Amino acid sequence: MPDIVELVACPSRPDRRGRLQEMPFRHDAWTPHEIATLETMFRADMALDEIVAAIGRGHAGVRDKIATLGLRRHSQRPWSADEDAWISREYGTRPTADLAGDLGRSCCAVYARAGLLDLTEGNPPKWSDWEDAQLRAGYERAIPIAQIATLIGRTLSGTATRANTLGLRHPNKPADWSEAEARRALTLASEGHRYLAVIEMLVAEGFPRRTKAGFAPRLRKLGYGRGWGRPWTPEEDALLTRVYREGTSRTPLIERLGRTSSSINWRVEHLALRGTHANRDGFRGGPVWTDADIATLREHYGKVPMDELAARMGRTKASLFTRANLLGLVHGYHRAWTDDERRALILAHANGIALPDLAAALGRKYPAVHKYAGKLGYAFERRPRAGRMPTLTDILALRTADGD
Structure with missing residues (x-):
């Protein structure tokens, strides 16, 4: 299904129903001939600059009309300077699907172009x-x-x-x-x-x-499916070439472009890209953490609201939490573990107590207890839940195999 760009039509603007009223005259209203010309040229994959020149309207007006009509395509046309400037201003602030609708391109094309322009996303926008x-x-x-x-x-x-x-x-x-x-x-x-x-x-x-x-x-x-057999675009080829030239992660190409590892490997051979790919960042899809980024995180973590800090650094909150955890940073609202709680964790592991029961006894969330147990080297395999929920006092009264 290489030509599918949407599964169901969904107007980008609300459908106002009710009694029809007379429309006031506007000298700049779109005529049926202009709309027909726009649709014909758009479906012929004509460049936006050519459509603007043929109709005699501005780029913003033509782009808005394309979005209003709900036109989308897998365009093979080169990107214009106007489109690059527009996507540089809007990318990361609105859903990619909205940007693709305004530009009349597919989401993959928008993402590929944003990658070539070194644009990064912050926190994911709300779903449209x-x-x-x-x-x-x-x-x-x-x-x-x-x-x-x-x-x-x-x-x-x-x-x-x-x-x-x-x-x-x-x-x-x-x-x-x-x-x-x-x-x-x-x-x-x-x-x-x-x-x-x-x-x-x-x-x-x-x-x-x-x-x-x-x-x-x-x-x-x-639903873990393969790609759709879409042809590779020049922007995707340029991204792949740069990834191998700079040794950065291939994950964005796999995840956001909908390409499989086999498809990428085949394209690498087709483009005659040689050398070993360092893949120094593993499965990280976002930008590389620099020393300056880490210093900023250390300085503001737990002091600045996460939404504000994520927007300032151009990263997601999840990436900030993950990096802070790797650096051993503790957020201000995290409750420190007491000696009794650490001993209860050891006793629970030795006596077959399930991790959910331990979390309830400690009054902590399951993910927090699971993460802390992993840091201490205690792996709680799948265990049956207790009939009666043990308390912290019950767990501290137990003994380990050594009698401690």
């Missing part, structure tokens, strides 16, 4: 009505979630999370998989981990163990 409409239509038609994410210009994990928020359930999701397990499996698979590694990661996080023979087919049924 068009994105939600494509997501619902994609789930109704059982289209792989990876393809839906590529279509609307969102990450796979973000798309799956939004679907869960809207109460959507993919028709091909296995009946015995929970929504949390499905989202986590899709995220790990999209990051490039092998299936066996994904299985072990899920088990370590408390999900049921799946067999290797059954995991891959179920993941594909869940």
Whole structure:
């Protein structure tokens, strides 16, 4: 399906219904001939500058009319200086799908161009009505979630999370998989981990163990799909060439352009790119952390609101939390662990107490306890829950195998 740029029509402006009223005369109103000319030239993949010259209107007016008419395309035309200036101003402040609609291009094309212009995204903008409409239509038609994410210009994990928020359930999701397990499996698979590694990661996080023979087919049924066979654009080729020249991560190309590792490897051979790819940043999709970024994070973490700090640094809040955790930074509102709590964690691990029961006894959230236990080297495998919830006093009264 290389030519699909939307699954269902969704007007970018509300459809006002009611009694028709006489429209006042406007000297700059679009005539039927101008609209027909615009649609004909747009579907012929004519450049925006050529359309502007033929109609005799400004770039902003033509772009607005394209968005109003809901026109979209997989354009192979080169980007103009006006489009570059516009996307440099708007990128990161609005959903990629909205920008693609205004420009009359696909989300992949907008992302590729933004990558070449060294534009970075901050916190993800709110989901638009068009994105939600494509997501619902994609789930109704059982289209792989990876393809839906590529279509609307969102990450796979973000798309799956939004679907869960809207109460959507993919028709091909296995009946015995929970929504949390499905989202986590899709995220790990999209990051490039092998299936066996994904299985072990899920088990370590408390999900049921799946067999290797059954995991891959179920993941594909869940919606972990391949690309659509789209032709490579000049912008994508330029991005790939720069990635290999600078040795940066390939993850943005895999995740945001909807390309598989096999597709990228094939294109590398086609472009005759040689040398070993350092991939120094692993699976990181965002910009590289510099010494100045780390110094800024150390100085302001826990003192400046995370929304403000993320906007100032041009990063997501998730990336700030992850980097702060790696640096050992502690946020101001985090409650420090007491000696009794640390001893209770050790005793709970030695006596077979489930991690959710321990979290309840400590009055802490499960993710926080799970992360702290991992730092201390205690892995809580899947354990049965207790019939009666133990208290902190009950756990401290237990003994370890050494009698301590």
